[in-house]
Amino acid sequence: MTATAGFHMPKPVLAIEGLTVSFDGFKAVDNLNLYIDRNEVRVVIGPNGAGKTTVLDLICGKTRATGGSIQFKDRELTRMKEYDIVRAGVGRKFQTPSIYDNLSVFENLEMSFPKGRTVFGALFFQRSREVTARVDEVAAQIFLADLLQQQAGLLSHGQKQWLEIGMLLMQDPELLMLDEPVAGMSVSERAQTAELLKRISQGRSVLVIEHDMEFVKSIAHKVTVLHQGKVLAEGSMESVQSNPKVIEVYLGH
Amino acid sequence: MNALDKLMGGRQGTVGLLILAALILVVFPLVLDAFRLNMVGKYLTYAFVAVGLVLCWGYGGILSLGQGVFFGLGGYCMAMFLKLEASDPESTKIQSTPGIPDFMDWNQLTELPALWVPFHSFGFTLFAVVAVPVILALVIGAALFKRRVGDVYFSIVTQAIALILTVLIIGQQGLTGGVNGITDLKTLLGWDIRGDGAKLLLYFVNAALLLGCILIGKFILASKLGRLLMAMRDKEERVRFSGYDVASFKIFVYCVAAGFSAIGGAMFALQVGFMSPSFVGIVPSIEMVIFAAVGGRMSLLGAVYGALLVNYGKTYFSESFPELWLYLMGGLFIVVVMYFPNGLAGLWESHGRKWLAAFAKRPQPAVAAAPAKPAAQPVAKVDSPSTHNSLETQP
Numbered sequence: 146m147t148a149t150a151g152f153h154m155p156k157p158v159l160a161i162e163g164l165t166v167s168f169d170g171f172k173a174v175d176n177l178n179l180y181i182d183r184n185e186v187r188v189v190i191g192p193n194g195a196g197k198t199t200v201l202d203l204i205c206g207k208t209r210a211t212g213g214s215i216q217f218k219d220r221e222l223t224r225m226k227e228y229d230i231v232r233a234g235v236g237r238k239f240q241t242p243s244i245y246d247n248l249s250v251f252e253n254l255e256m257s258f259p260k261g262r263t264v265f266g267a268l269f270f271q272r273s274r275e276v277t278a279r280v281d282e283v284a285a286q287i288f289l290a291d292l293l294q295q296q297a298g299l300l301s302h303g304q305k306q307w308l309e310i311g312m313l314l315m316q317d318p319e320l321l322m323l324d325e326p327v328a329g330m331s332v333s334e335r336a337q338t339a340e341l342l343k344r345i346s347q348g349r350s351v352l353v354i355e356h357d358m359e360f361v362k363s364i365a366h367k368v369t370v371l372h373q374g375k376v377l378a379e380g381s382m383e384s385v386q387s388n389p390k391v392i393e394v395y396l397g398h
Numbered sequence: 399m400n401a402l403d404k405l406m407g408g409r410q411g412t413v414g415l416l417i418l419a420a421l422i423l424v425v426f427p428l429v430l431d432a433f434r435l436n437m438v439g440k441y442l443t444y445a446f447v448a449v450g451l452v453l454c455w456g457y458g459g460i461l462s463l464g465q466g467v468f469f470g471l472g473g474y475c476m477a478m479f480l481k482l483e484a485s486d487p488e489s490t491k492i493q494s495t496p497g498i499p500d501f502m503d504w505n506q507l508t509e510l511p512a513l514w515v516p517f518h519s520f521g522f523t524l525f526a527v528v529a530v531p532v533i534l535a536l537v538i539g540a541a542l543f544k545r546r547v548g549d550v551y552f553s554i555v556t557q558a559i560a561l562i563l564t565v566l567i568i569g570q571q572g573l574t575g576g577v578n579g580i581t582d583l584k585t586l587l588g589w590d591i592r593g594d595g596a597k598l599l600l601y602f603v604n605a606a607l608l609l610g611c612i613l614i615g616k617f618i619l620a621s622k623l624g625r626l627l628m629a630m631r632d633k634e635e636r637v638r639f640s641g642y643d644v645a646s647f648k649i650f651v652y653c654v655a656a657g658f659s660a661i662g663g664a665m666f667a668l669q670v671g672f673m674s675p676s677f678v679g680i681v682p683s684i685e686m687v688i689f690a691a692v693g694g695r696m697s698l699l700g701a702v703y704g705a706l707l708v709n710y711g712k713t714y715f716s717e718s719f720p721e722l723w724l725y726l727m728g729g730l731f732i733v734v735v736m737y738f739p740n741g742l743a744g745l746w747e748s749h750g751r752k753w754l755a756a757f758a759k760r761p762q763p764a765v766a767a768a769p770a771k772p773a774a775q776p777v778a779k780v781d782s783p784s785t786h787n788s789l790e791t792q793p
Contacts, residue, residue, distance in 0.1 A: 231641035243636040245629040257640045261622050264650045270622035
């Protein structure tokens with residue numbers, strides 16, 4: 146568990162080794178190894194039930210591992226509290242857009258600004274110029290600059306997806322995990338989101354789960370195919386797409 | 399942005415608070431006789447609990463059905479001090495052990511229990527009135543919220559705690575005065591609290607403390623913590639995975655509600671002159687939730703009106719139709735939760751303001767009415783999840 150994958154050069158930001166979780170004997174993730182490099186955009190694909198979302202749950206602490214290790218910048222995440230994992234620099238977007246419907250777009254973004262996170266910090270938090278500037282900056286990136294005062298519940302589905310991505314950007318995480326970010330988006334929204342992802346992946350690593358192959362092609366540096374909780378194949382989009390095993394269990398359907 | 403304006407919730411919030419302050423500080427004392435005013439003072443002690451429930455239930459989504467525990471503990475702390483003062487050796491010389499409270503003597507106690515000793519000090523008592531309930535809330539909150547016990551399960555646990563405390567108090571007769579509670583409270587630091595003048599002064603102290611609690615509540619809701627509470631009700635997971643320790647915010651707001659309730663309880667003991675387990679158990683705890691529900695659980699001011707109106711109704715009806723009152727109260731709660739989830743304050747937001755505007759500007763009622771509506775909408779939407787919640791916990 147020490148000297149994690151010393152042969153990887155440069156050292157990965159995220160190193161998952163021997164990760165296993167079993168639910169009542171069913172191994173949703175089975176002895177998984179996965180390394181994500183700095184500034185890499187990695188897409189994880191695979192059939193339903195392959196364990197993709199579970200891997201994200203394990204990394205962010207929502208689900209606790211039965212065995213194995215998750216090292217993020219030399220910190221072991223499997224024993225950390227959810228909020229400490231976030232504070233260490235891991236941001237995670239959920240599959241269905243998770244935003245605060247009753248707050249405005251501005252307030253949604255402000256909630257994720259990494260200040261005033263303790264009880265008394267929040268009680269005496271001041272909306273400083275720094276906060277407003279950061280919110281404006283992020284809102285412009287996620288195409289919501291004109292809707293800051295809008296109540297978030299009234300946004301379209303695609304805009305909600307963007308807003309949640311924006312909320313993660315507010316935290317400026319080093320590892321950004323997105324669970325199906327373009328699900329339910331129109332074609333033009335997908336293209337915009339691909340552009341957005343390319344822009345925000347500058348200077349950070351991004352781990353994406355996605356089913357939409359066109360979208361995957363347009364963003365992925367490297368693709369990992371999961372099947373029954375194990376890595377079935379890993380490599381460039383082309384190599385994965387031509388892999389007979391992958392075609393059989395996933396792409397062939 | 400004007401900080402004071404923000405604190406008050408804009409100009410409307412300031413006006414609302416001023417109207418309430420005028421009502422309880424000026425109108426009631428002028429209009430009501432000493433007996434009725436003391437009764438209003440008693441109702442206002444329940445309003446402390448209701449205001450706390452607005453924070454923890456309305457905004458925090460934590461439905462505590464055991465706030466009577468904190469009201470009672472605050473009240474008992476104050477009553478213990480007053481009882482010790484009323485039990486000086488001179489006035490208890492006919493007892494077999496003079497100088498201890500009468501009920502202890504009846505229970506064959508021969509010396510003051512250690513638990514009671516610190517309550518000789520008024521300073522300690524003031525501290526204990528708030529600290530004991532808040533520490534209990536801290537322990538309950540930490541035990542439950544850290545383990546992510548929420549919703550209905552939390553409500554059930556709070557009921558169990560209310561029941562346990564009632565049983566404890568009744569069972570430990572020598573220590574607590576049992577089912578009769580602590581009675582015959584006479585003086586506070588030598589000052590007779592039973593006269594009309596003293597009651598008037600206590601009424602004002604009570605009213606001022608209540609307004610203070612409302613201001614603290616407004617401060618909390620206007621802060622980022624207030625928005626976090628609403629965010630947690632919407633999407634708790636999202637808040638947790640945005641780097642917040644969700645449990646700590648729930649514990650905080652639960653402790654604040656407990657502290658408010660305790661102040662109410664202490665003022666109750668002072669104004670009414672006794673404290674008994676009948677203010678601790680499940681029924682009074684649920685009644686207090688009804689005050690908040692009727693007044694509007696998203697409105698700090700509404701909760702005060704709710705406490706006043708429901709208690710007035712209770713006094714009126716239980717004098718005329720004593721056996722009907724409980725059914726009426728239950729029916730009232732069901733009607734409010736089903737048809738007016740935001741209570742009186744919600745009705746005022748959606749209709750009252752419009753009527754007022756239409757009345758003020760007869761020529762163009764439609765224009766005047768327009769701005770009132772969007773403001774009311776978000777509040778109405780906020781509530782649907784917990785409305786559900788409270789229905790489910792209503793066996």
